[in-house]
Amino acid sequence: MEREAAGLEEDVHVVSYMTYTLVWGALVILTLLLSAVSVFHLKELPFLTPSLAAFIISPIKAALVVFYFMHLKYEKNNIYKIMLMVTLSILIIFLGLTWIDVALR
Amino acid sequence: MTNLEAKGPAQAGTSYLTAKGRYPGILGWLTSTDHKRIGLLYLIATTFFFLVGMTLGFIMRTQMLSPHGALFKNAEYYNALFTLHGVIMIFLFVIPVVPGSLGNFFLPIMIGAEDVAFPRLNLLSWYLYIVGSVIALASLFGTGLPDTGWTFYAPYSLQTHADVPMAVLGVFIVGFSSIITGVNFITTIHRMRAPGMKWMKMPLFPWAIYATSWVQVLATPVLGITMLLIFAERIFHVGIFNPAMGGDPLLYQHLFWMYSHPAVYIMILPAMGIISEVIPTFARRTIFGYTAIVWSTIAIAALGSLVWAHHMFTTGISDFSATVFSLLTMLVAVPSAIKVFNWTATLYKGSIALEPPMLFALSFIFLFSIGGLTGLMLGTLSLNVVLHNTYFVVGHFHYVIFGGTVFALFSALHYWFPKMFGKMYNKAAAYIAWALMFVGFNLFYFTFLILGVMGMPRRYAFYLPKFQTPQVIATVGAWILVAGLLIMFGNLIVALFRGEKAEMNPWGGITPEWQVPSPPPTENFLEPYVVPEDPYDFEGAFAQ
Amino acid sequence: MSDLAGERVTSMEESREHEPHRDYTGSKIGMWLFLFSECMLFGGLFVLYAMYRADFTSAFLAGGKDMNTFIGVFNTIVLLTGSWTVAMSITAVQRNQKKLAIGLLSTTIVLGALFMVLKLMEWGDHIHHGLYPSSSALAGKHGLQVFFSMYYVMTGLHGLHVIAGMTVLIVMLIMLIRGKITAEHSVALENAALYWHLVDIIWIFLLPLFYLAA
Numbered sequence: 034m035e036r037e038a039a040g041l042e043e044d045v046h047v048v049s050y051m052t053y054t055l056v057w058g059a060l061v062i063l064t065l066l067l068s069a070v071s072v073f074h075l076k077e078l079p080f081l082t083p084s085l086a087a088f089i090i091s092p093i094k095a096a097l098v099v100f101y102f103m104h105l106k107y108e109k110n111n112i113y114k115i116m117l118m119v120t121l122s123i124l125i126i127f128l129g130l131t132w133i134d135v136a137l138r
Numbered sequence: 139m140t141n142l143e144a145k146g147p148a149q150a151g152t153s154y155l156t157a158k159g160r161y162p163g164i165l166g167w168l169t170s171t172d173h174k175r176i177g178l179l180y181l182i183a184t185t186f187f188f189l190v191g192m193t194l195g196f197i198m199r200t201q202m203l204s205p206h207g208a209l210f211k212n213a214e215y216y217n218a219l220f221t222l223h224g225v226i227m228i229f230l231f232v233i234p235v236v237p238g239s240l241g242n243f244f245l246p247i248m249i250g251a252e253d254v255a256f257p258r259l260n261l262l263s264w265y266l267y268i269v270g271s272v273i274a275l276a277s278l279f280g281t282g283l284p285d286t287g288w289t290f291y292a293p294y295s296l297q298t299h300a301d302v303p304m305a306v307l308g309v310f311i312v313g314f315s316s317i318i319t320g321v322n323f324i325t326t327i328h329r330m331r332a333p334g335m336k337w338m339k340m341p342l343f344p345w346a347i348y349a350t351s352w353v354q355v356l357a358t359p360v361l362g363i364t365m366l367l368i369f370a371e372r373i374f375h376v377g378i379f380n381p382a383m384g385g386d387p388l389l390y391q392h393l394f395w396m397y398s399h400p401a402v403y404i405m406i407l408p409a410m411g412i413i414s415e416v417i418p419t420f421a422r423r424t425i426f427g428y429t430a431i432v433w434s435t436i437a438i439a440a441l442g443s444l445v446w447a448h449h450m451f452t453t454g455i456s457d458f459s460a461t462v463f464s465l466l467t468m469l470v471a472v473p474s475a476i477k478v479f480n481w482t483a484t485l486y487k488g489s490i491a492l493e494p495p496m497l498f499a500l501s502f503i504f505l506f507s508i509g510g511l512t513g514l515m516l517g518t519l520s521l522n523v524v525l526h527n528t529y530f531v532v533g534h535f536h537y538v539i540f541g542g543t544v545f546a547l548f549s550a551l552h553y554w555f556p557k558m559f560g561k562m563y564n565k566a567a568a569y570i571a572w573a574l575m576f577v578g579f580n581l582f583y584f585t586f587l588i589l590g591v592m593g594m595p596r597r598y599a600f601y602l603p604k605f606q607t608p609q610v611i612a613t614v615g616a617w618i619l620v621a622g623l624l625i626m627f628g629n630l631i632v633a634l635f636r637g638e639k640a641e642m643n644p645w646g647g648i649t650p651e652w653q654v655p656s657p658p659p660t661e662n663f664l665e666p667y668v669v670p671e672d673p674y675d676f677e678g679a680f681a682q
Numbered sequence: 683m684s685d686l687a688g689e690r691v692t693s694m695e696e697s698r699e700h701e702p703h704r705d706y707t708g709s710k711i712g713m714w715l716f717l718f719s720e721c722m723l724f725g726g727l728f729v730l731y732a733m734y735r736a737d738f739t740s741a742f743l744a745g746g747k748d749m750n751t752f753i754g755v756f757n758t759i760v761l762l763t764g765s766w767t768v769a770m771s772i773t774a775v776q777r778n779q780k781k782l783a784i785g786l787l788s789t790t791i792v793l794g795a796l797f798m799v800l801k802l803m804e805w806g807d808h809i810h811h812g813l814y815p816s817s818s819a820l821a822g823k824h825g826l827q828v829f830f831s832m833y834y835v836m837t838g839l840h841g842l843h844v845i846a847g848m849t850v851l852i853v854m855l856i857m858l859i860r861g862k863i864t865a866e867h868s869v870a871l872e873n874a875a876l877y878w879h880l881v882d883i884i885w886i887f888l889l890p891l892f893y894l895a896a
Contacts, residue, residue, distance in 0.1 A: 060762045065755070072751065099879075103875075112328065256712060325711045355719050360725070375816040383815055
């Protein structure tokens with residue numbers, strides 16, 4: 034067994050179909066929710082603009098995919114999470130440093 | 139994906155140079171997944187491109203002997219020369235050379251491993267590099283002479299008759315080679331260190347390769363997308379950088395430098411790793427401040443990714459962002475300076491042997507310091523207004539890239555030559571070559587710094603008469619430099635065939651590569667490598 | 683030391699000659715690193731989008747109106763479902779449920795194809811209506827030209843990745859059918875699935891950027 038030969042990760046966590054299905058359900062609901070906010074403007078909640086909703090809901094959806102579908106929640110080794118943090122930080126910094134030019138010209 | 143296949147039919151202990159694989163002769167080399175052979179493939183290719191780039195530079199220097207052009211009167215030829223010189227030197231030589239050749243050859247050995255994590259991907263990297271290079275150079279023979287500079291700035295690159303789509307496609311493919319190499323090396327260092335080699339016991343060259351690989355993986359894709367966008371604009375007429383269609387050319391520059399600035403750290407970090415290996419060996423002292431060097435390496439990789447707009451100070455970016463980028467630029471000098479102090483401190487009370495590798499390494503410290511200090515000058519907003527796009531910039535980057543990375547490369551070649559080939563070169567010739575190069579280099583590029591302050595703009599085929607004397611002096615410096623380079627290459631090539639046999643450890647080094655035969659066998663280690671407590675403890679280590 | 687004469691070999695040689703070195707974790711690390719490079723590739727485009735949206739806010743909102751929100755949302759669900767099925771296919775492989783795994787993996791591929799068909803129909807429709815950057819219909823309308831430039835480039839590059847992902851998944855399907863992917867040797871499929879999930883994540887962000895403006 035290659036995993037035993039690797040000497041590490043001996044029992045890889047097998048994620049149940051139910052877990053995946055629940056995550057899928059959540060993703061669909063979030064997608065529909067996001068679309069609803071864009072299509073139907075709620076006068077009661079004027080601050081809930083489509084942009085704000087996208088800013089909040091999209092990262093949640095992405096996180097669900099990353100942690101469950103891509104298995105990050107079940108990885109014993111923290112290396113993947115650390116590397117992901119590095120990548121996201123660089124991306125955010127690139128955005129921010131470009132922003133301070135474009136927005137303030 | 140991971141498949142370190144059996145190196146069979148292996149004759150255990152056979153030198154990698156002569157080991158028989160599935161195919162004989164050249165085909166055996168072109169299909170080998172042995173990291174050492176791939177390293178040599180990179181070395182041959184990059185050396186070839188260096189010589190081409192050097193020749194182009196030589197022609198440029200000849201042209202500049204006269205204010206009205208000593209060689210030709212058509213400025214378009216000059217545009218082609220500096221564009222090609224830049225593209226070849228940067229994308230086809232300096233960026234790939236140390237990771238591709240020395241990184242490939244020595245990283246696995248220096249962590250006590252048999253090969254990299256993904257040997258077949260390694261070979262694919264080399265092929266992508268070659269294919270990309272050919273495509274980039276093929277653009278010469280397309281629709282017009284190249285004339286955008288290696289920077290391909292929009293909107294000019296969107297309009298010129300030069301075959302920009304072909305050129306950027308080539309660069310895109312070469313970039314992919316770089317990304318795959320980075321992925322390979324990071325995985326190798328995480329997974330294949332010898333048992334007991336904790337992170338802080340790893341020699342400093344692998345550390346440098348590790349930091350470099352992160353920059354390769356995260357920054358190169360930004361170049362990739364930038365090149366793709368230029369391609370899309372030329373072919374599909376999208377208008378992302380085209381002002382006539384609402385595009386912002388400054389955003390091109392942001393994206394371009396978001397990679398191209400970290401790229402210079404891809405160039406310098408492995409070089410610094412080399413210096414961290416050479417200096418302790420020839421001072422016979424442990425490196426001063428191992429931990430500080432490790433953290434400085436990481437800091438340079440991280441901070442260096444945040445300073446890109448210092449190439450754009452005069453373009454109209456916001457004052458606030460200019461200030462922020464200037465500050466960050468100052469900050470990145472700090473870890474670099476820490477390293478310079480540490481290397482110098484390593485010399486203190488050391489038993490210094492001025493062998494050829496050491497001369498190049500000491501030169502590095504001097505030349506890189508000048509390069510770094512001139513960089514700080516350029517990073518100062520007020521000075522930048524006057525010095526931007528002058529020969530001062532050209533002098534600065536040749537000091538850091540040529541005086542820095544390339545001199546470190548030469549140091550490494552002289553250091554590791556006996557290990558790689560089992561032969562020793564003629565040291566007298568090496569000293570002569572070094573002396574000519576050092577004198578020629580400074581005569582050449584220090585004069586550039588002066589020319590820049592005098593106001594000579596870069597990329598100009600003709601100039602005002604007042605610049606002629608320094609231009610001639612610089613060209614004479616270039617001739618001396620080239621003479622030194624040719625002697626050096628000649629010396630090393632002759633040594634390949636007729637050099638004296640070198641022993642396992644001619645310099646008395648202590649790092650893992652000196653525990654294996656010269657040249658190493660295919661599998662690197664015949665016995666598993668035993669990790670010492672201190673990677674640079676020279677107690678009891680002697681040259682053999 | 684050679685084993686050619688059948689002599690005793692050292693253990694290093696033994697492990698090397700008789701069993702190729704496999705490193706499950708190393709393989710996954712390599713794949714994640716490659717995914718990070720893809721993040722940065724698209725990241726550059728997201729940076730551009732953010733800057734242009736700030737410059738041309740009203741035009742970007744207007745451009746969003748020209749998009750078919752229904753197809754955008756439907757396609758999102760198509761990809762989300764594909765991620766669901768490919769994730770489950772790995773569980774199926776790990777539980778030795780080969781037929782189920784083949785079914786799930788095939789479904790993923792079909793969903794990917796459906797996505798591409800819808801996307802290309804959308805593009806065709808837009809182009810037919812003159813909604814592309816260099817069209818005369820948009821001449822002089824800089825904000826809209828940039829919006830549609832970003833739209834075609836971002837969804838186009840994404841589409842190329844969908845096609846690449848589908849190609850890899852088809853190869854995985856063949857390997858699965860031939861028994862090369864099993865519970866013991868599943869890392870190739872896992873890595874292919876990771877790639878597919880990334881393609882899904884990129885679309886998760888593309889959806890609001892282009893379809894759900896105001």
